[in-house]
Amino acid sequence: MAWTLPADLLDALLALAQRSQQALQAALHAVGWLPDVHGQPAWPWVQRLAAEVLAQEPQLARQATALLACVLGLGVLALLALRWRWARWALAPALLVVALTAPWPALALLQAPAVPTSWHRSPTGFTVQSITQGAHIYQQQCVRCHGADGKGEGPDAAGLPMWPPTLNGSLLWKRLEGELFWRVRHGMQSAAGVQTMPAFADLADEQVWQVLDYLQAHAAGQLLRDTGAWAQPVRMPQARVHCRHTGATSVRQLQGQRLRVVLGGGVAALPPDDPRLLTLWVPAQAVAAGDPADRAECTVQEPDALPVLAWVLGQAVDGDQGLQGAQGAQMLADRNGWLRARALPGQGGWSEDDLVCRAAGPANAAPTRPAASTPPAADGLEALIRRMDAEPVRLRRGGFPH
Numbered sequence: 001m002a003w004t005l006p007a008d009l010l011d012a013l014l015a016l017a018q019r020s021q022q023a024l025q026a027a028l029h030a031v032g033w034l035p036d037v038h039g040q041p042a043w044p045w046v047q048r049l050a051a052e053v054l055a056q057e058p059q060l061a062r063q064a065t066a067l068l069a070c071v072l073g074l075g076v077l078a079l080l081a082l083r084w085r086w087a088r089w090a091l092a093p094a095l096l097v098v099a100l101t102a103p104w105p106a107l108a109l110l111q112a113p114a115v116p117t118s119w120h121r122s123p124t125g126f127t128v129q130s131i132t133q134g135a136h137i138y139q140q141q142c143v144r145c146h147g148a149d150g151k152g153e154g155p156d157a158a159g160l161p162m163w164p165p166t167l168n169g170s171l172l173w174k175r176l177e178g179e180l181f182w183r184v185r186h187g188m189q190s191a192a193g194v195q196t197m198p199a200f201a202d203l204a205d206e207q208v209w210q211v212l213d214y215l216q217a218h219a220a221g222q223l224l225r226d227t228g229a230w231a232q233p234v235r236m237p238q239a240r241v242h243c244r245h246t247g248a249t250s251v252r253q254l255q256g257q258r259l260r261v262v263l264g265g266g267v268a269a270l271p272p273d274d275p276r277l278l279t280l281w282v283p284a285q286a287v288a289a290g291d292p293a294d295r296a297e298c299t300v301q302e303p304d305a306l307p308v309l310a311w312v313l314g315q316a317v318d319g320d321q322g323l324q325g326a327q328g329a330q331m332l333a334d335r336n337g338w339l340r341a342r343a344l345p346g347q348g349g350w351s352e353d354d355l356v357c358r359a360a361g362p363a364n365a366a367p368t369r370p371a372a373s374t375p376p377a378a379d380g381l382e383a384l385i386r387r388m389d390a391e392p393v394r395l396r397r398g399g400f401p402h
């Protein structure tokens with residue numbers, strides 16, 4: 001019978017693979033053997049361990065676990081051999097058995113091509129500002145091939161050796177962010193060596209990270225529009241806020257609380273307070289701090305936040321028309337800062353169906369039944385919050401937990 005690796009074990013395995021590579025890199029960098037590239041330590045090899053295949057091929061995940069167990073077992077035996085004679089005798093046959101029976105082919109499949117920035121992390125923090133800057137760069141540098149909507153049908157696309165891919169699906173999340181960075185900065189080539197995407201050597205490192213932030217925000221919105229779901233978790237973008245009671249000054253400081261993000265509309269349109277949620281208002285125009293009509297606990301202080309959130313919702317932003325579509329929409333962010341649910345403008349009340357970012361995996365296929373002792377939910381919002389809290393989401397990039 002096929003045995004599938006439990007999800008938790010797979011997660012642990014992936015985290016181990018990732019951490020050990022990063023720790024190796026950090027150690028080599030600490031002793032001065034690795035230079036910095038683009039502001040962070042360089043990965044010195046042309047290969048790295050792959051995670052995508054592990055997550056997709058249960059067979060391979062089993063083999064990798066077996067291999068790891070063999071290596072650990074041999075390690076323990078080697079340690080014992082330092083002290084006890086019997087272990088010394090056992091070591092050679094054990095090595096032979098492992099060498100003959102271990103699933104070595106799995107090793108080759110576990111490798112993926114790497115670049116010096118493979119493990120680089122974006123320094124931007126996914127802020128309203130970086131996404132907005134990224135949008136400008138995209139308009140100037142990328143639209144001609146990738147198209148305003150990111151589908152790869154820009155005016156120059158037809159004349160290229162290959163069509164640019166759509167950037168709106170899950171593609172961006174299938175890659176490590178450091179590898180996307182490298183491709184934009186240094187261009188791409190086909191297997192035959194033909195340049196398929198130009199290098200953008202004139203962009204500053206920070207600008208490349210910014211354009212990637214924009215692509216991610218935009219792709220999340222397009223996915224939501226096309227499939228009705230945020231198949232990949234999206235963070236509530238960071239922004240400066242003003243909070244009346246807590247004195248918090250940034251979205252980051254609100255982490256740990258559930259947020260109800262209210263887009264646009266007037267002060268009068270703000271929903272009544274609810275003890276289960278902290279209201280974060282994103283006004284269309286700047287609001288004077290201390291406006292007596294402003295009932296929101298926190299108000300975003302950046303005028304660019306509204307268009308940014310409109311992208312994340314999949315609403316067009318050119319002209320007033322687009323922003324109109326986002327005005328009055330609401331989103332819920334969970335305690336970890338992930339955007340989880342949205343309500344369209346004019347929608348009355350919340351229900352479980354508004355949960356558009358769900359936990360992947362088995363929990364998704366069979367939603368956990370509430371225990372018999374749990375009292376029935378008082379309203380749709382209660383049911384939604386329970387599910388959101390019970391099914392935390394996890395971001396993966398290039399298959400690795402992020």
Ligand code: HEC
Nearest residue numbers: 141142145162163164165175183184188189196197200211
């Ligand atoms: C001259 C046309 C052209 C321009 C300009 C261009 N691209 Fe591309 N881009 C392509 C093509 C073609 C591919 C597919 C290349 C391949 O798969 O070999 C691509 C692929 C990509 C990918 C997918 C990479 C992957 O991992 O598969 C990303 C992300 C991307 N481009 C981002 C950008 C960004 C950001 C800009 C602007 C700074 C940009 N591109 C400008 C043509 C272009």
